[in-house]
Amino acid sequence: MRELLGRLTVLDPAASESLKIIEYFDALVAGGAGAEAIVRAAAILGATTAGARVRGRVVRIDADGARVDDGDGDRATPAESVWLERDGEPTVNDAMILDRARLALAIVEMRSAPMTSAVDRVIDAGASSVDRQAAAHRLKLDGPVRIVAAPPPGPQPFVGPATVLATPRGPVWIGLGNGPAPTAPAGVSLAADLDGIPSACADALLALRLTDARHPVVDAADLGVLIGLARAHERSTEAYPDVEVLATLDARTLDALDVVVDSDSIRSAATTLLLHHSTLQARHETWTRALGYDPLSPRGRARYLAARLLHRLR
Incomplete structure (x- = not known):
């Protein structure tokens, strides 16, 4: 799939986008995602509010992945199980998004995933306190809870209750519990109690985006004050000159700079990079x-x- 996607990106960008949509929904289904995650994926991929009828109720998610009330549920016809609430003309990918979302929802409806639904509920900041407490009771969560974020595809990469969460950057595994250390790459965060789980989940997702070959597992706690900077950056559209300069440098230069900044001296960095210290000094x-x-x-x-x-976040 990935090799074909790479070729199509060059030959036919529209077809490559269709394959990305297929891969996105397939990863959610393979991970046992719930119906709400499917609707959230449709909204994110379509960049507009998406809705669906799930077990007799209307579920609507906006383009940012947040739940909205069902006041506009009548925008769908009785025959529609999934819809995109787009005011203008449909985009070239709308039909593919709706087709894959309907198929994914049909699969989800045919199987039971109570533990996955409980994880979806307990990490959802928009869920009511009663719903989240009931979900936590079902998952037997008590006291501090470790949150782990890891990328699909593939089987669940850690022990314990988990779900696949739809995000603007693709499906991501979210696991709860204090089992063995996660396999790389992974972002980790710790919630002190039930109320802290949604924000800890957001921090774990940020930590996952900061992983690289030298730091395959990133713990949000190890970032200290930098996690606050990362959170603020997510809510801001401001451009920073220092970041723009880094964007002009190639990956090899950035890797070398990372090593130099993390080292005690130019000489020790040169040893790591297999360079003469005078070369690195220049x-x-x-x-x-x-x-x-x-x-x-x-x-x-x-x-x-x-x-x-x-x-890195950008």
């Missing part, structure tokens, strides 16, 4: 000019790390 001077600050000075390290975090 590159350091070039980087200082390109960045507009010295990434090895105390303030420069902090500035680089903050900009690099936002660059």
Whole structure:
């Protein structure tokens, strides 16, 4: 699927988008996602509010993935089980989104997944306190709860109750519990109690996006104050010059900069990178000019790390 997707991206962008939609819904179904996750995926992929009739009730999700009331449920005809509430003309992908969403919902309706539904409810900040407490009781959650985010496809990558969550960047496994350490890549966060689970889930998703080859598992707690910066960045549309500069650098340069900033000295960084220290010193001077600050000075390290975090999130 991924090889075909790569070829089609070059030959036929429209067809490649259709394959991405198929892959998205297939990952949700394979992960045992609930009906609400299917509707959320349709809304995110369609960039508009999506609705569906699920067991006699209307479920509506907006383009940001948040639940909305069913006041506009009458926009669908009686024959429609899933719909997109688009004011203008349908986009080229609307038919594919609706077709795959209907198929996914049909599969979900044919099987029972009570534990998955409970996980969906307990991580949902929009669910009522009573619903979330009932879900937590079903999952036997008590005290601090570790949240793990990991990417599909494939089987559940950790032990314990889990679900596949639809996000703007694709389906993601969300697991609850204090079992063995998660396999990489994974983002981890800890909720002190039931009320803290939705925000801890959001932090685990941010931590997952910060993983790389050198940091395959990222714990939100290890980020300290930087997790607050990541949260603020998610709510902001502001462009930062330091981040824009990093976006102009190639991956090899960024990897080398990461090693240098994490090392005690140019000499130790050169050993890690298998370079002569004088060569790396020359590159350091070039980087200082390109960045507009010295990434090895105390303030420069902090500035680089903050900009690099936002660059990874973007």
